[in-house]
Amino acid sequence: MRENRIRLDGGFHNDVFFIEEIGKVVRISNASKTKEMVLQEIEWMNFLYEQEVAVPKPEMHLEDENGRVRAYFGFVKGDMLDARNVLHWNEKVFEQWGKTLGRMHVLSKNFEVKKLYRPAWTVENTDVFDIRENLSSWLKDYYDRLMHSLWAFESTESTFGLIHNDFHQGNLIITSDNTITTIDFDDCAYNWYAQDIAVAFYHAYWQHSSYNGNIKAFPRTFMDHFLTGYQTENLLHEDIVEQIPIFLKLREIFLYQLFTRKWDKNNLEEWQSYTLLDLEEKIKNKTPYAGISDFSIYV
Numbered sequence: 001m002r003e004n005r006i007r008l009d010g011g012f013h014n015d016v017f018f019i020e021e022i023g024k025v026v027r028i029s030n031a032s033k034t035k036e037m038v039l040q041e042i043e044w045m046n047f048l049y050e051q052e053v054a055v056p057k058p059e060m061h062l063e064d065e066n067g068r069v070r071a072y073f074g075f076v077k078g079d080m081l082d083a084r085n086v087l088h089w090n091e092k093v094f095e096q097w098g099k100t101l102g103r104m105h106v107l108s109k110n111f112e113v114k115k116l117y118r119p120a121w122t123v124e125n126t127d128v129f130d131i132r133e134n135l136s137s138w139l140k141d142y143y144d145r146l147m148h149s150l151w152a153f154e155s156t157e158s159t160f161g162l163i164h165n166d167f168h169q170g171n172l173i174i175t176s177d178n179t180i181t182t183i184d185f186d187d188c189a190y191n192w193y194a195q196d197i198a199v200a201f202y203h204a205y206w207q208h209s210s211y212n213g214n215i216k217a218f219p220r221t222f223m224d225h226f227l228t229g230y231q232t233e234n235l236l237h238e239d240i241v242e243q244i245p246i247f248l249k250l251r252e253i254f255l256y257q258l259f260t261r262k263w264d265k266n267n268l269e270e271w272q273s274y275t276l277l278d279l280e281e282k283i284k285n286k287t288p289y290a291g292i293s294d295f296s297i298y299v
Helices: 035-050 091-108 137-152 193-211 218-231 238-262 270-284
Strands: 005-008 015-019 024-028 063-065 068-074 160-163 172-174 180-182 189-192
Touching: 035 068, 035 091, 091 160, 091 180, 091 193, 091 218, 137 238, 137 270, 160 193, 189 193, 189 238, 193 218, 193 238, 238 270
Parallel strands: none
Antiparallel strands: 005 015, 015 024, 024 068, 063 068, 160 189, 172 180
16 A cells, blocks of 8 residues: 655755654655765764654664655654744743754764764865855855865864754744754754854744844844753853854855755745845845854853
């Protein structure tokens, strides 16, 4: 009997379904993901799960589906974090959000692999996002300068490790008992911890400014509570704080090239046209995200 698949949001890259017969989520990765890459992601998730971090329980066996890797995960019943829902969008949730990330980062220090299959930032290969070839010349130069600026920082277990790499509210599920579960580790990579914090703030501010008021007050409200939660689990090294503006600008470049490639330029909705123009202007003008160039004010 054919599986009864219910399509879930797989983002831009994967096909994700809920299979009713077995009560599990199946993800068919895009063709660029090898079995070894996916297996290391699953091993990382399983390590976190065994350390009682709220992530979907992964199954260790993988299957082939028309040349793509098929993986299974436990189904998490709940809702995506929603900036329009006051039950989701409040100081207590922001603190738990940061605590969750701090826990993952501190555990990253104890996760060991015999051979590396996930993407990894190095001085020799800074393009951990694998987007450089998709950038126009003016964007490549700026992207390279931002990546090279990270050379000034020492890579230590306090600043660098295996991270989620896409840690925004769209990859967080809040359950009936107010537990935050992190999903979609498909982009996990060896990268700077500041990347995860920057992505969390970037998308939180973006959604908040789109749907809610008190925009000027939000950065302090969010960062104060997010970083308070983070520091209950992991040391917030001063280099992490200094790197956040770099990764916020890198996020703008990443999203700009992603939207440019994935959206139909001949049939853009009004909000899509605005988003692309806004991103291009902020990148060209090197505008600090949310007007913040120094995040030490929140520490």
